[in-house]
Amino acid sequence: MDRNDEFNKGYILVMLAGICWGSTGIIVKGIITLGVGVENIAFIRMFFGFLSLMIYLGFKNKKLLRIDKRGLLITAIMGLTTQTVFNYVFFNSIRLIGVASATVLLYLAPVFLLIWSILFFNEKMSRIKILGVILCVISSYLAITGGIVDFEKLSITGVLLGIASGLSYSLVSVFSKLALKKYRPETIVLYAFMFGFIFTLPMIQINDLVNQFKNPDFLLLAFGLGTISSSIPYVLYFGGISTGIDLSKAGVLSMMELIVSICLSVALLREYMSFTKAAGVILIIVSIGIIRNSDYFERKFKRCKA
Template sequence: MKKYLSYIYVILSAVCWGFIGFSNRMLTEVGVSLGNRVFIRNFGTLLILTIVFALFHRQVFRIKLKHLPIFLCSGLLSILTLSLVYFQCQTMCSLSVAAVLLYLAPSFVVIFSAVLWKTPLTKRKLIALVVSLLGCVMVSGIIGGDMTASWAGIGLGVLSGLCYASYTVFAHYGLAHYESYTMIYWTFLVAGLGSVFFADFETLPLAFSGTQGIVGVCGVVIVATVLPYIFYTKGLEGVESGRASIITNIEPVVETLVGVFVFKEALTVWTVLGMACVFGCVILLANGDKKCEEKPVKS
């Protein structure tokens, strides 16, 4: 039961992350700049986590100085840099291309896991990886849609995938010494403070000037950041990192459904097939039969 609960946590994290596009669109439409969106997301999350943990879970504030580099890396690279390069990538490429490049992350995680922790590269995992990537391409609209990208944009997109994947790596090391909530708090402490340098405080009130901006702020901070990172880090306690990262490919499916039902975007045959591939990948990973042990792929 605990195993399946961990999978549920990872799936919930992907569902919540799927609302980041909706939240960002709300903020962009009211004129909130890139730097301020990054600041709102990271610093807002830091404020909420600080209040919640100060009231209910104060032990997260204590870490050993020798472990600080783990949180510096996860905060600056996995959160702050990811926000900056991914949002910029979306301005230089079509949204479909940006999304697919971001979701190269599971490929990087599988490679990192095999190299750093000697995690077996199984046939089941390889099949799931290929199927999930194919699903992402279909859902994004690259197949049967438009693909526009510059080389600089593609480079930023690949970098966003690396940054996204790096959180799983740093969380692996952090969770060896601390509980999941400590990992989350110190990561966002670093990211939140770092994002101050990108904020434009003169134009920041735009985000709070109307209902749409407030909805965007609540969405990007609570729904698309606080909840998913708690769920995902909690899920990593019971799900191997490579599998967890592949399962989060549910996120573009959620973003597609939000686009269809909220923004009235078209639902194509390719989109439906892509969603089926992504969900099939999750089922393939979560329902491995113990009687049929996965055999590592020979290299």
Template sequence: MKKAIPILFIALSASLWGIIAIFVRKLTEAGFTPMEIVTIRVVTAAILLGIIGGIKYPAQMKIKIFDIKLFIGTGICSIVLFNWCYFTAINQMNLSLAVILLYTAPAFVTILSYLLLKEKMDQTKILAVIATIVGCVLVAGVNLNAAASIRPIGILTGLGAGFGYALYTIFGKFALRKYSTFTVTLYTFFIASITLLPVTRLWDKWSRLVSGDVLLYGIGLGLFPTVIAYLLYTKGLEKVEGSKASIIATVEPVVATILSVFLYEEGFGFIQAIGSIVILLSVLIINRSKKSNRKIYNKKASI
């Protein structure tokens, strides 16, 4: 049961990422641009984590200056890069195609984990990665007319989003060798905040930020699909291989799609249902293989 908890943490974190549209739509209606919303997200998260750390984990707020490169990796190379590339891709192509390119992340994580983290590469992982990408294609929907009009720069920025998304898992794994889940999450959003604030000049909209519903949705965005989600994901990374974690996290588009059906009455057809099943099956396959490998190892050890 204990071995299933990290997997559950990652699945829960992905589910929380899947509800982000609730907050983003409200903040968009309030007049904020996509990158301003990202800034609201990371700054609110950094403030909340700073308060929690000051009260409960003061010892975990200390890091060595030399290790700041790890959090530049998670904060700038991942959070800032993937959001910038993703929103740029959305402006250059159909949304569904941008989503598909974003979810090339498990492929990037699997390759980088093999090269940098020395994780094993096997047929089951490769099959699971392919299945998740196919599943995301089906969930997002394929518009061939839109695909025909994509420019190369659109593909590059879309793949950049997937690559940036993947880097949190890679840099997070390295950071967790030295620091706690809380420390990694705190400095990720602190670095992202001090990078994005001067770029977006969010303080120019201060009066709008602190008004009624906007303040509540801003705090909600920083708390649920950010602080709680990233703490859970990073905690799960302590015990789960990066490549497997990224595959499990692809339940996010499934949750987002189901949410859109119930809250926004958007369409959910047969193709989307098949895609959701494919993603969930790939998650089951990757975790089943882990159990099978453990049984084989135990048998060998007992001989």
């Protein structure tokens, strides 16, 4: 497989990961209707993600369950920063400023990824990449809020926590890029989830959680949350990054998540799709196209300038 084919494979894997992540909102809403608190949802997402991947690897390839001390350290840091801390700051941001505003701040992650890719991985920046990232952030704002945010109700603490969630979310790619030099994507995801749910244990309401395990509907939704919107997309995303694609591109390509999430909400939950939200979704698609073909556009731009 030549380099271009490898990159194309990486782009597809990252976008497939975004599609799977797009199911998260629907599944979480189903779990919330059962009376499950957000801290418990964070725990079961990581626990069932770990459990499903452990069972899968146990049958497929037990060698992928092996990891050394360095790998344990990296995945422990990942579990703490990109899972436990992320869930804590994001859910508390939602509590203080609402779902829409918190989600907009979460999708500042591509901006942070652009910065990390320059600082740590010496990626070449271009005007086309920067344009794609800026367009991605603006279109996310439109798609999530419809262009309407009540600034009077915004809490400074909630805003800072929302920005922190975007920062934490962006670190997933940074740590995985480092870890993938030695470890398989499945192994990284498995142990990051393991440490994630261990670090989350002090925050959960254990009695409520035990009672929920008696409910078959809860078990079905929890398993779906752990597999369809957790272990599978993370393995796909890390697999995509392992092909060597730029992190700045991966951050925008994974925005397929938001498109799928909005479409599912409209189709299944009958949420209203305004013209502004629809325009935001279209602009996300445009930003993905720009980032995907940024090298081509940059070459064209240079030829025109010459």
